[in-house]
């Protein structure tokens with residue numbers, strides 16, 4: 069039985085196209101892998117806090133004492149222990165909502181999700197073999213001049229490299245807020261892709 073962690077950074081609930089694509093993926097995944105467990109983390113319900121001078125000092129003190137039992141590290145330990153990870157986040161301000169960055173800040177803990185070798189080279193400590201990143205965008209960023217301004221997928225790939233997660237797959241639906249585009253059709257296509265990805269994820 070594999071442990072799947074689903075990180076939901078979508079704030080618009082039922083309205084969220086990103087969440088609906090993720091749900092379609094998970095539905096198919098569950099069908100294909102009924103014995104696996106899926107834990108859903110709704111980031112907006114967690115009341116996450118960005119690191120402050122106090123929490124950073126506490127974290128550093130705990131790390132120096134090698135005390136990883138503190139609740140401050142629960143999210144990092146959960147992320148590090150997952151076999152497969154799915155993140156759903158809309159494209160906001162050229163990357164993703166701040167709540168996901170705050171979550172990443174919380175899970176990026178040296179000694180839990182990554183570490184450094186003696187020569188200073190980072191080494192990933194996460195168990196996950198794969199991570200699927202699902203996003204939707206109002207505009208089009210997969211081609212043309214805008215491509216280099218898409219910071220969501222490259223950021224997730226980079227942080228996964230630090231965590232030791234080799235296989236990062238992304239599914240995106242874009243152009244959803246462009247007048248004249250058939251947003252429902254674009255979302256449907258992404259759902260079909262999600263179903264295909266679920267068969268081998």
Ligand SMILES: Cc1cc2nc3c(=O)[nH]c(=O)nc-3n(C[C@H](O)[C@H](O)[C@H](O)COP(=O)(O)O)c2cc1C
Nearest residue numbers: 080084085086087158159160161162204205206207
């Ligand atoms: C706060 C905010 C910031 C956004 N920033 C961008 C952006 O930088 N580029 C873009 O193409 N669309 C942007 N959008 C549009 C969303 O990417 C698009 O509507 C997306 O499909 C929303 O996903 P959802 O339906 O899952 O909420 C933004 C939307 C919001 C609410």
